[in-house]
Amino acid sequence: MTDTKRLYLTEAEVTEMLDMDLALEALDDVFRARSTGKVRNEPRRRLATGRGVMNFMAATWPERGWAGHKSYVSGDFRVMLYGTNGEGLLAIIGAGRMGQVRTGAASGIATKYMARRNSASVGIIGSGYQAETQLEAVCAVRDIKTVKVFSRTAEKREKFASTMSERLGINVVAVDSKEAAAEGMDVLVAVTSSVEPVITGDMIEPGMHINAAGNNSWMKRELDTAAIVKAALVACDDIDQTRIECGELMRAVEVGQFAWESLVRLDRIVAGLRTARQSDDDITLFESQGVAFEDLAVCGRLYEMALERGIGTVLPE
Amino acid sequence: MTDTKRLYLTEAEVTEMLDMDLALEALDDVFRARSTGKVRNEPRRRLATGRGVMNFMAATWPERGWAGHKSYVSGDFRVMLYGTNGEGLLAIIGAGRMGQVRTGAASGIATKYMARRNSASVGIIGSGYQAETQLEAVCAVRDIKTVKVFSRTAEKREKFASTMSERLGINVVAVDSKEAAAEGMDVLVAVTSSVEPVITGDMIEPGMHINAAGNNSWMKRELDTAAIVKAALVACDDIDQTRIECGELMRAVEVGQFAWESLVRLDRIVAGLRTARQSDDDITLFESQGVAFEDLAVCGRLYEMALERGIGTVLPE
Numbered sequence: 001m002t003d004t005k006r007l008y009l010t011e012a013e014v015t016e017m018l019d020m021d022l023a024l025e026a027l028d029d030v031f032r033a034r035s036t037g038k039v040r041n042e043p044r045r046r047l048a049t050g051r052g053v054m055n056f057m058a059a060t061w062p063e064r065g066w067a068g069h070k071s072y073v074s075g076d077f078r079v080m081l082y083g084t085n086g087e088g089l090l091a092i093i094g095a096g097r098m099g100q101v102r103t104g105a106a107s108g109i110a111t112k113y114m115a116r117r118n119s120a121s122v123g124i125i126g127s128g129y130q131a132e133t134q135l136e137a138v139c140a141v142r143d144i145k146t147v148k149v150f151s152r153t154a155e156k157r158e159k160f161a162s163t164m165s166e167r168l169g170i171n172v173v174a175v176d177s178k179e180a181a182a183e184g185m186d187v188l189v190a191v192t193s194s195v196e197p198v199i200t201g202d203m204i205e206p207g208m209h210i211n212a213a214g215n216n217s218w219m220k221r222e223l224d225t226a227a228i229v230k231a232a233l234v235a236c237d238d239i240d241q242t243r244i245e246c247g248e249l250m251r252a253v254e255v256g257q258f259a260w261e262s263l264v265r266l267d268r269i270v271a272g273l274r275t276a277r278q279s280d281d282d283i284t285l286f287e288s289q290g291v292a293f294e295d296l297a298v299c300g301r302l303y304e305m306a307l308e309r310g311i312g313t314v315l316p317e
Numbered sequence: 318m319t320d321t322k323r324l325y326l327t328e329a330e331v332t333e334m335l336d337m338d339l340a341l342e343a344l345d346d347v348f349r350a351r352s353t354g355k356v357r358n359e360p361r362r363r364l365a366t367g368r369g370v371m372n373f374m375a376a377t378w379p380e381r382g383w384a385g386h387k388s389y390v391s392g393d394f395r396v397m398l399y400g401t402n403g404e405g406l407l408a409i410i411g412a413g414r415m416g417q418v419r420t421g422a423a424s425g426i427a428t429k430y431m432a433r434r435n436s437a438s439v440g441i442i443g444s445g446y447q448a449e450t451q452l453e454a455v456c457a458v459r460d461i462k463t464v465k466v467f468s469r470t471a472e473k474r475e476k477f478a479s480t481m482s483e484r485l486g487i488n489v490v491a492v493d494s495k496e497a498a499a500e501g502m503d504v505l506v507a508v509t510s511s512v513e514p515v516i517t518g519d520m521i522e523p524g525m526h527i528n529a530a531g532n533n534s535w536m537k538r539e540l541d542t543a544a545i546v547k548a549a550l551v552a553c554d555d556i557d558q559t560r561i562e563c564g565e566l567m568r569a570v571e572v573g574q575f576a577w578e579s580l581v582r583l584d585r586i587v588a589g590l591r592t593a594r595q596s597d598d599d600i601t602l603f604e605s606q607g608v609a610f611e612d613l614a615v616c617g618r619l620y621e622m623a624l625e626r627g628i629g630t631v632l633p634e
Contacts, residue, residue, distance in 0.1 A: 008325070010633050040364040042373075047357040049401035050379030056359075056386055062367030067390050069373055071397060076405025080388060080397060084366035088393025092409055094634075316327050316630060317411075 004087040007303065007312035011094035017305050018098060020136050023105035023298050024112075028270065030061065030297035031109060035271035038063050041293045043241035044216075049073060057241075059292035060084065066300040070095055070292060079299045091303045091312070095295065098302070102294045104133025106237055106266075107211040110286035111187055112141035113269045114235065114276040115209035119186035120145045125178050125198045125222075126191040126214060127151035127160035132167075134191045134213055139168050142187070147172040150181035151192075179203055190214055190222040197248070201226025206281040212248070213288040221248040223285070228252045231285040233276060235266045238291040245289050263287075321404040324620060324629035328411035334622050335415060337453050340422035340615050341429075345587065347378065347614035348426060352588035355380050358610045360558035361533075366390060374558075376609035377401065383617040387412055387609060396616045408620045408629070412612065415619070419611045421450025423554060423583075424528040427603035428504055429458035430586045431552065431593040432526035436503035437462045442495050442515045442539075443508035443531060444468035444477035449484075451508045451530055456485050459504070464489040467498035468509075496520055507531055507539040514565070518543025523598040529565070530605040538565040540602070545569045548602040550593060552583045555608040562606050580604075 033039050044057040051074070058069035068081040077095035082088060111119070119142045124135055127149055138144065147170055151157045154176070161174040175181050182188050182203040190199050191213040199210065204227050212222045228234065228248065236242040242249060243260060252258035266286065268274040277284055306312045350356050361374040368391070375386035385398040394412035399405060428436070436459045441452055444466055455461065464487055468474045471493070478491040492498050499505050499520040507516050508530040516527065521544050529539045545551065545565065553559040559566060560577060569575035583603065585591040593601055623629045 008632055012634070042362055042364060045359055045375070047359060047375055047377040047384065048379065049377045049384045049399075051401060051403070054375065054377050054384040054386075054399060054401075056373070056375050058362070058364055058371065058373050058388070060364040060366045060371050062365065067364065067366045067371040069371075069386075069388060071375075071386060071399070073384050073399040073401065074403045074405055076399065078397065078406055080395065080409075082366075082371060082388070082390035082393065084368060084371075084390065086368070086391045088391055089395055092397075313633060315325055317329070 004083065004090065005307060006089050006315040007091040007306055008315055009091060009093045009302065009306055009312045011096055013311050014094050014302060015097045017302055017311065018101055020101060020105060020140050022301060023101045024108050024140060026297040026301050027102065027105045027109050027294055030293050031267040031270040033061060033063060034267040034293060035273055039293050041238055041291055043238065043244055057292035059296040061293065061296055064300055066296055068296045068299060070295045079295055081299050081303055093299050093302060098298055100130055100133050102298045103130055103213060103288065103290050104137035106288050106294055107134050107189065107213050107286065108137025108141050109270060110211055110235065110266055111138050111209060114284040114286060115142060115187050116207055116280050119209065121185045122187045122189060123148045123181040123185035124189040125150050125181055127157045130213060131160060131191045132164060134189050134211065135164055138187055138189065139170065144170060148175045148181045150175050150178050192222060193220065194222055195220055197221050197224035199223045199227050201230060204230045204283055208283050210285045211288060212285065215248055216245045216289050218245065218247045218250055221251060223248045225252045225255060225257045229257050230283050232282040233264060234262065234285045234287060235264045235269060236287045237266055237289055239263055239265060241289045241291055242287055246287050249287060321400065321407065322624060323406050323632040324408040324623055325632050326408060326410045326619065326623055326629045328413055330628050331411050331619060332414045334619055334628065335418055337418060337422060337457050339618060340418045341425050341457060343614040343618050344422045344426050344611055347610050348584040348587040350378060350380060351584040351610060352590055356610050358555055358608055360555065360561055374609035376613040378610065378613055381617055383613055385613045385616060387612045396612055398616050398620055410616050410619060415615055417447055417450050419615045420447055420530060420605065420607050421454035423605050423611055424451050424506065424530050424603065425454025425458050426587060427528055427552065427583055428455045428526060431601040431603060432459060432504050433524055433597050436526065438502045439504045439506060440465045440498040440502035441506040442467050442498055444474045447530060448477060448508045449481060451506050452481055455504055455506065456487065461487060465492045465498045465502065467492050467495050509539060510537065511539055512537050514538050514541035516540045516544050518547060521547045521600055525600050527602045528605060529602065532565055533562045533606050535562065535564045535567055538568060540565045542569045542572055542574045546574050547600050549599040550581060551579065551602045551604060552581045552586055553604040554583055554606055556580055556582060558606045558608055559604055563604050566604060
């Protein structure tokens with residue numbers, strides 16, 4: 001136990017180490033492991049703090065020797081990582097940027113295993129904090145030639161288009177309606193905090209893969225029920241958490257248009273236990289909630305990388 | 318946010334600051350606050366780590382400005398404390414000794430408000446890690462003249478008796494049966510990890526107050542059902558957690574001898590909303606599970622004290 005280095009990693013140190021490839025690799029690994037039942041996860045819970053809530057969520061992955069949890073209050077995100085072989089606390093890791101990258105990567109993994117192989121265009125609705133990594137992740141797993149973005153404020157979507165065009169080396173075009181962002185696209189991403197659906201049934205085209213990444217509260221809806229009904233397959237990161245937090249699926253269940261029993265875990269698709277699509281015309285939908293085992297997988301790697309590179313503050317016993 | 322000092326407090330630093338009086342005060346406060354509904358608590362959860370489990374539990378107390386959680390793996394206990402007024406992370410606190418003291422203090426608070434005022438004798442069954450603070454807490458709230466201790470290994474109970482006699486200035490006597498530890502005692506404490514009851518119905522005497530402090534798993538039992546049935550009042554720290562973890566009450570419910578509806582929250586007794594005893598002959602029972610709001614109350618004070626005294630490692634952003 002005394003040989004274990006306990007590290008404190010700041011947001012800046014994490015940002016220095018973390019890129020999308022690392023997150024995609026970590027998530028691919030953990031989804032595969034989860035399909036064997038060897039990764040345990042507890043859904044996010046929330047407790048009132050007066051001004052907002054404290055969120056906390058936990059996971060363990062004994063094969064890798066990691067147990068940990070993420071919590072956040074007032075926009076301060078932290079992961080606490082323990083070793084499962086008697087080491088005790090391994091690290092406390094600033095997890096704001098980490099969460100943004102891993103949420104992108106989760107949509108990347110879903111796109112990799114669910115979208116048509118020849119997908120070459122992406123429409124994205126939303127241009128906020130989480131939108132950049134969503135787009136980056138999709139572009140990392142498919143050879144994307146065309147990107148359209150819509151969000152309500154023209155200035156913001158244009159800023160997003162120019163920033164991302166430069167970063168990705170792809171022409172990202174800002175468009176003036178959500179319909180225009182969806183039309184003719186192979187992949188469609190919603191990453192908003194909307195309570196009114198931004199993807200409606202009439203926007204869905206044959207063969208489309210949809211990532212719904214903004215919906216993590218029963219109060220929110222990004223897809224309307226008509227859109228959900230069109231999907232041949234609906235996958236999620238964790239069924240327990242989706243049943244608590246995914247407002248649009250709750251609504252579809254409530255009106256008798258969706259059954260929880262038909263919801264598929266993404267890990268089963270990643271591991272090849274379940275086929276994502278029967279044909280190129282199938283519509284597939286990934287409902288991303290953001291779960292603790294994703295945080296654990298990325299933070300375990302960050303800890304190892306920090307040890308190797310000598311990054312971080314070493315904590316006393 | 319930049320003015321907030323984030324502290325890392327080691328076990329040694331906590332041990333230096335924490336005493337029973339501080340813990341008793343903190344718990345008295347938080348139980349009172351909880352009676353008004355202004356303290357939120359999430360029961361302990363456990364996730365397998367291969368060799369054992371990761372435990373995690375959370376609470377918020379917005380009036381005091383604190384939100385936090387405790388987790389532990391392989392005997393390494395840590396509390397993460399956040400501010401609820403935009404400060405983000407306040408402290409990471411070594412919580413092994415803290416847990417031992419706060420669990421003692423919870424029994425102290427129960428004894429203070431539930432035991433007969435003139436209680437002068439304590440029997441204690443168990444002489445392990447948690448037994449010292451159990452006895453210390455009871456002696457802090459009643460004028461105790463006589464203490465008897467029983468545990469299975471003669472050497473251990475004699476060591477406990479001599480250590481505690483010296484520390485408390487009271488004659489602590491090791492006895493050779495659990496019955497001898499209970500006979501004629503005003504307060505009876507069980508603090509074991511027993512799966513077979515150590516307090517049986519025949520050991521219960523009129524007017525006794527019992528603290529059952531070791532039972533925090535459905536697999537364990539410290540009291541048999543005959544003993545539970547004799548209690549005029551059964552109180553607990555948290556009803557949700559008790560229903561998940563208190564093996565002996567589950568067993569009594571299972572055989573139709575106890576009803577969850579009759580379980581009373583200790584906070585209601587502390588706040589005077591509920592009378593603990595109708596007469597000096599009543600038998601009262603406190604089922605201590607150990608809950609997150611107790612950790613939060615003590616750790617919030619430790620953080621404040623550490624700031625005042627300049628104790629702890631200041632962490633970067």
